[in-house]
Amino acid sequence: MISTRLAPLLSLLLSAAIFGFFYAWVCSTMWGLDAADPAVAIQAMQAMNASVRNAVFFPAFFLTPVVLALTSGLLFRDHQRGAATCFGLAAGVYLLGGFGVTVLFNVPMNEALAAVIVPEATETANRIWQDYSGRWQFWNQIRTVASGLAVLLAGAGLLRIR
Template sequence: MSLVKTLSISSILFCGAIFGFFYAWVCSTMWGLDQADPRIAIAAMQAMNASVRNGVFFPAFFLTPVVLAATAGVAYRSQFRSAAHWFAAAGLVYLIFGLLLTMGVNVPMNEALAKVDIPGDVEAAEIIWQDYSPSWQFWNQLRTIASGIALTFAGIGLSKV
């Protein structure tokens, strides 16, 4: 298999991994937390956010734009110019609306929530959760859509190789 094909398939895998990660938050995790006691939701979100910084998450989150850029470069040099443009577009979409959006919005929200002492009464916890969850979910949905678009663009790029 050629280097451009190998990188193209790798790009699909990286995009698919991060899209799936963000998508799972949209369609199950946050909805489930919204149904839970808000004290439990806050504690669970704090624990999940603390645990996500690991060697399994790192490649999909941080290396996806690197793999896409490498794929675009190799495709371009291999005369697959159309494919190169699609991979470059995928990388740009994910970089801006996936990685940078997460670092600029979701991570600061997570860090603020991490500093919250969980109140003993449900009403106070509900206020904290309602200040956090809807906004966090909006931004997560945006990065999920962007990651899906990046995956789609990478798929189109693969079809041009």
């Protein structure tokens, strides 16, 4: 059984991992793709989106809300209401703003881009990329902020544990 010592640390680690993943797209990956030839950007994004479904990504993306909620429950059981509330809020914020935004917005956009045959005409590739990149980055910034807030809430919860 997971302990009230290990669960908060694991919660913080998973929250930080997914925040870092989303943050890297904000501050480097998408800027690099936007600077590349649009056909290359489309192909690169298709390859990255196809590769992200793996066992290394799975825990941070899928298990973060589970571990945060489990941590909250364990802490409530141990009468540590303040810490439990922080971890519970972190679970909700990530579930809605990180996981939910990804599933509702970024993934459908990724799937639509995956179906695109990369056009030879630069103007056509540029139009496809510009339409995708701006919208995708908007939703990525939302999930990045939500995930960062989840990290802060988990950290606050960790500090409140007696």
